[in-house]
Amino acid sequence: MKASGLRDQGLTLREKRRLGLFAIAGLFGAPGAWLLQVILSETVSAEGCYSVSKPHAEPALPHLHGWLYGIGILAMLTAILCAAAAVYGFALLAGRERRAKARHVGEGSDPIPWRAREEERRKRFVALCSALIGCGFVVSLLFTGAAGLFVGTCSFWH
Template sequence: MNFSANHPSVEAPASGRSLTAMIWLWLGLLGAPVAWVAQLLLSEPFAAYACYPYDVPLSAPILKNLPAVLIGINAGCFALAALSGFAVWRSRQRFGYVQPGEDRNRFLVKLSLLSSFIFIVAVIFNICAVFLVPPCRPWF
């Protein structure tokens, strides 16, 4: 029983689309959110431990190069988010003019454009926090 004749959404992708094009498409869709999550999961524990290693908060971080470590983590995450944005642009050029039956790819490109933009902005806001919030001091 062939269900693909009844449902065009389950058709195989066109043979002209290569595996690398699909990898760029998925990198564009998932790269920036993964970069933002990695930014939070890596920078927050360093900052928390440097300022509050035990029961008493410290007035200065125990890691002398904490700002450099945080800038390095944030730079790497921004690079991954920017690569994701480049992948979205490349996928948009590749899948921008789709043939009939390839609406799925066009939808994924539009979704990755939205996702990358939102998460690149979130990564930039987290980078601003490193420069605007002093380490080991209350925010108020």
């Protein structure tokens, strides 16, 4: 039985593409959501709290805190979806690998060629990195959002 590890796992071209999208979501979607949240929040805060050379006593924009919370919530939802997709991709690969190993436990020799095993390991490594990065940026969005709760809308950061 000379099948590659991916065929042995039953990955179709569509599944490979989907796993690639899951990895991209975790590697770029969650960090992108955090970066956009920081950029937008800082820009909106700067416009609402500062004139050219001196800070305002209170926000110039009505409902500034609502805008900031809204931006944070949208970023958090986006990051959670991206991280969940990345974790799902990793779990899908890990589960298929466990099932493939369980099928070949009784056989004497390893039916999966060396190159196919290396390809599996690379895909699993990328999926793991994607899941960890996605979840890490969800945590960073929690901390960034918590800063808005503890510091006033137009207060100074010391």
